[in-house]
Amino acid sequence: MLEESAYAAVTQGSGLRRLAHVLTVAGSDSGGGAGIQADIKACAAACVYCSSVITSVTAQNTIGVQGVYSLAENFVAEQLRSVLSDMQVDVIKTGMLPSPGMITVLCQSIKEFPVRAIVVDPVMVSTSGDVLSGPSTLSGFCKELLPLADIVTPNLKEASALLGGISLDTVDDMRFAAKSIHDFGARNVLVKGGDLPGSSDAIDVFFDGEQFHELCGPRIMTRNTHGTGCTLASYIAAELAKGTPMLQSVQAAKSFVKSALLYSKDLMIGNGPQGPFDHLFMLKNQLNNYAPKWTFNANSLLLYAVTDSRMNKKWARSITEAVKASIEGGATIIQLREKEAETSAFVKTAVDCMAICRSYNVPLLINDRIDVALACDADGVHIGQSDMPAELARKILGPGKIIGVSCKTPAQAMKAWTDGADYIGCGGVFPTNTKQSNPTIGLKGLETVCLASKLPVVAIGGIGAGNIQSVMELGVQNLKGVAVVSALFDQESVATETRRLKSLLTVR
Numbered sequence: 050m051l052e053e054s055a056y057a058a059v060t061q062g063s064g065l066r067r068l069a070h071v072l073t074v075a076g077s078d079s080g081g082g083a084g085i086q087a088d089i090k091a092c093a094a095a096c097v098y099c100s101s102v103i104t105s106v107t108a109q110n111t112i113g114v115q116g117v118y119s120l121a122e123n124f125v126a127e128q129l130r131s132v133l134s135d136m137q138v139d140v141i142k143t144g145m146l147p148s149p150g151m152i153t154v155l156c157q158s159i160k161e162f163p164v165r166a167i168v169v170d171p172v173m174v175s176t177s178g179d180v181l182s183g184p185s186t187l188s189g190f191c192k193e194l195l196p197l198a199d200i201v202t203p204n205l206k207e208a209s210a211l212l213g214g215i216s217l218d219t220v221d222d223m224r225f226a227a228k229s230i231h232d233f234g235a236r237n238v239l240v241k242g243g244d245l246p247g248s249s250d251a252i253d254v255f256f257d258g259e260q261f262h263e264l265c266g267p268r269i270m271t272r273n274t275h276g277t278g279c280t281l282a283s284y285i286a287a288e289l290a291k292g293t294p295m296l297q298s299v300q301a302a303k304s305f306v307k308s309a310l311l312y313s314k315d316l317m318i319g320n321g322p323q324g325p326f327d328h329l330f331m332l333k334n335q336l337n338n339y340a341p342k343w344t345f346n347a348n349s350l351l352l353y354a355v356t357d358s359r360m361n362k363k364w365a366r367s368i369t370e371a372v373k374a375s376i377e378g379g380a381t382i383i384q385l386r387e388k389e390a391e392t393s394a395f396v397k398t399a400v401d402c403m404a405i406c407r408s409y410n411v412p413l414l415i416n417d418r419i420d421v422a423l424a425c426d427a428d429g430v431h432i433g434q435s436d437m438p439a440e441l442a443r444k445i446l447g448p449g450k451i452i453g454v455s456c457k458t459p460a461q462a463m464k465a466w467t468d469g470a471d472y473i474g475c476g477g478v479f480p481t482n483t484k485q486s487n488p489t490i491g492l493k494g495l496e497t498v499c500l501a502s503k504l505p506v507v508a509i510g511g512i513g514a515g516n517i518q519s520v521m522e523l524g525v526q527n528l529k530g531v532a533v534v535s536a537l538f539d540q541e542s543v544a545t546e547t548r549r550l551k552s553l554l555t556v557r
């Protein structure tokens with residue numbers, strides 16, 4: 050063994066590297082869906098090292114909790130000392146803490162070995178309704194642990210218990226709870242709404258002491274939600290350990306849980322009502338393992354250029370020339386729409402356009418063809434109602450790609466949201482030569498869909514210099530831009546026309 054000082058020198062001089070490190074202090078779930086097991090998998094999915102101090106061992110499966118065997122407090126203290134005295138822990142995440150003494154032991158260790166952040170998931174009752182940490186721990190949570198917490202993540206039942214049993218039935222109630230729990234001393238509070246009655250979305254309320262943020266995602270219809278709370282808190286801890294700011298960490302965690310649930314929707318592990326989900330779905334999506342893009346920037350929809358090979362042929366320019374000119378004129382996203390091209394030619398064009406778009410940092414989407422998008426590693430796809438269903442496209446492409454769906458009606462917009470799309474294209478707004486048999490929905494129809502859509506919207510269909518402002522003047526908050534074909538590409542100078550439209554969009 051090297052002596053301590055020699056070891057320090059080796060680590061400094063040899064280029065050895067360290068991994069961001071989360072310590073989870075939680076209970077074991079024999080079924081592997083929640084607790085320590087979920088925490089380790091969530092950290093692994095976030096590429097963060099996870100050490101574990103076990104507080105309690107549960108006999109648990111998809112039916113419920115059959116037994117709980119809590120460890121002696123002094124042995125929990127010994128585990129804490131082993132890890133914290135030796136390893137450089139960035140963030141401590143807590144789960145099941147079955148007794149007041151366990152909370153005291155933990156708080157003492159935190160004071161003795163300070164870390165960068167503390168994430169407290171105040172686990173009290175399992176999703177199956179079994180008690181994991183009784184009312185005797187409430188005072189310890191409120192008085193000892195929450196004042197040390199950088200964030201606390203109660204679900205509705207836990208928030209209610211922390212506040213003396215008040216009823217929490219609405220998002221307004223959740224805001225009230227977040228504010229009240231903040232008063233116990235936690236720096237940030239996330240009240241999770243996975244169990245909010247009658248809500249078609251999964252809405253969480255985040256409060257940082259000054260501002261509220263409602264984090265809203267589609268509610269995935271699945272039995273496999275066992276361990277969502279543990280996973281969310283661990284993923285937040287992992288992001289914090291990597292140095293991600295608090296709100297962004299929470300958003301990344303929420304997005305991760307949504308993707309994991311979507312992927313695991315139809316998994317069947319165990320026969321009970323509460324199934325686990327697959328944290329490591331990314332491994333099955335090898336192609337998308339690199340540089341996952343968890344959040345799509347809706348502002349890139351502002352001036353959305355859709356190519357058309359017939360028009361480019363007519364004006365004797367290649368698709369790559371047209372794409373380059375439109376980007377130089379100010380297009381903010383490109384969609385390659387090659388309805389007639391042979392696959393080999395389409396792939397070649399797509400690869401060339403990808404190189405151009407990457408060099409300008411403008412996203413490139415492929416119309417309809419998931420295979421071509423994969424082949425050229427495009428940023429995503431745009432699909433119509435009769436193309437590959439968005440839910441399947443998401444399964445194939447993984448969480449890192451952008452998916453847009455054409456929608457004419459509020460029902461289609463709602464389906465796009467639950468299927469995991471990132472934006473919708475809405476139209477045709479005005480009549481157009483590009484799609485002659487396509488019925489138009491007018492500005493009124495566009496407004497109706499925007500108001501019903503939870504996703505950002507880009508308007509399409511017959512939009513050009515003469516009417517672009519009437520579209521944006523609708524002033525609906527989620528209408529983020531316009532998609533144009535002829536107004537850019539059926540023109541002598543693509544760059545000039547793009548610049549003209551861009552100036553009309555930005556002078557508002």
Ligand SMILES: Nc1ncnc2c1ncn2[C@@H]1O[C@H](COP(=O)(O)OP(=O)(O)O)[C@@H](O)[C@H]1O
Nearest residue numbers: 204241242243244251267268269277278281306
């Ligand atoms: N069916 C679902 N679809 C999408 N997100 C969900 C679903 N159920 C829970 N979530 C999300 O998972 C996280 C954990 O929430 P929740 O299930 O309320 O906590 P807990 O597991 O502690 O009861 C939250 O971000 C919540 O919005």
Ligand SMILES: Cc1ncc(COP(=O)(O)O)c(N)n1
Nearest residue numbers: 076083084175276277278279
């Ligand atoms: C050991 C242990 N810890 C925590 C939970 C909470 O599970 P959920 O994340 O579904 O609320 C659990 N069921 N078992």
Ligand SMILES: [Mg+2]
Nearest residue numbers: 176243277278
């Ligand atoms: Mg849950």
